[in-house]
Amino acid sequence: MTNLLETREVVKNYLKARIPLVVVRSMERNRSADILTSLAGEFRQMPFYMHTRTEGLKQLSDGLLVSEDTSLPSAIDFATNLIKRTEYVNFVFTDVEDLEDESPTSRHFAELARLAEAHAGTIVIFSEKPVWTGLGRLGMSVTLDLPDIGEMYTVISGLVDQYRGQVHIDWDADDVRTAAGILAGVTETEATNVLASLIAGGTLTRDKLPELSEYKDRIFGDLAGIERIRLVDDYPIGGLRNLRTWLSKRERLMIADYSHTRVSPPRGILLVGVPGCGKSLSAKAIASGWNLPLYRLDMAAVLGMYVGQSESRLREALQTADRVAPCVLWIDEIDKALAGGGGDGGTSRRLIGQFLFWLQESTSRVFMVATANDISSLPPELTRKGRFDEIFFVDLPDAEDRAEILRMYFSRICNVDLSDALSARLVDASASFSGAEIRAVVDEIGLSMYADDRTAVYDDDTVLRFFSNTIPFAHSNAEDLEQIRAWGRTRAVPAGADQLTESSQREPAVPSRRIVMT
């Protein structure tokens, strides 16, 4: 990661060292141009020229246009002639196309760089993508990252302070910091645009902060492989107490300011276990409880790309996640994607490697939630210690969990409070049921009540019959279940409370029926 000041320092040293070709990689031309303009002011003894497609070639010291012809070939001609005649000249090219591969343009620039080398000249090129290796190896490159929170803070507070007094602004330093946190990852121009339009609206009040997140979503609206999941509801969870306690301790860490420490934000979790027990639900509940946007990374879609495209698609998707941070990034059923997609095992392996590298290296606040049912098909490198912060095993709900889930859904769906007596009988009748299976039965009861035009629930025996007519997965697939459990119990931390090893004393049962993780 290189921020503005670091990049300026690197480029400054390259200029001093008379590196013949300097590639500044960035998607922000203006910020890169600011660096070069400021360095031109510092190295007054050397002439600097900058070419833009709209304005042509200008001398930076006086802003004078070099020729009427604004085209790139004419600028290259001018540079060639001047470099031949004079030493220590610098040319900055801000928008050049076709440099990624060998092309007439990239070969021209390679020639120009060789000429510069012979005459102590420097050619600076701005480029979003890496340039053709034949060109790149003639010089050095540096990547200017998007503004970090600190820089964004400076940009936003500069803009806000400029309009204080003219429009109604009630943002204090903390609000500006929040805004900077939300906008970190967009370009300086994008951030300035969105703030300017808010200010133009006449007021900059605290309730405008959520609009910033919406705006940010729009920037990343249409990327394949990654999808924003709209959270519509709260997502109450029964059971999974150990997981919930663990998560509640991490929440603060996701929003804390660690700019002065070496602490890095939580990386994420892998949830494995029995189908229908709340893995996918947890991903949604985490995002909704933490008030963060939820993005789903579609591994199967990424793997299904044409040969060679998968890697770049995954890279783009992960970069997007970094840019929209803070967010929750969810990979659902990662086992299925890896088992089915990709055809050859080579691609999945490379993608897993790429993904794990990102998981380790990325410093942005992306909380990863990956889920899997069938761990036998997961590559071992994914489940090795230290990749995720924790691997949780999600088992069937125990009696206490089932009581919680039953009460929750009876209240929500049938609008009834379960009596203790009925609750006890249903807890027994739903032994080995998953949360999803309990919910399905309660849904059925609700539907049937609706069809019968009833507001009161059926008598206890009838209710019980709905349950006894259902055969849970655990019975019909006993072997699969045993296999899942055997793996989960030895290699993962229980998500439920009953097998808690570190502290066997339970937390007091949560009194409320609708438990939302906050």
Ligand SMILES: Nc1ncnc2c1ncn2[C@@H]1O[C@H](COP(=O)(O)OP(=O)(O)O)[C@@H](O)[C@H]1O
């Ligand atoms: N622990 C639970 N608490 C409450 N509801 C649950 C629980 N587990 C499953 N459910 C219900 O079942 C549905 C499916 O569960 P899901 O999270 O998709 O299972 P999976 O573990 O297979 O991803 C959920 O949307 C929810 O309605």
Ligand SMILES: [Mg+2]
């Ligand atoms: Mg699921």
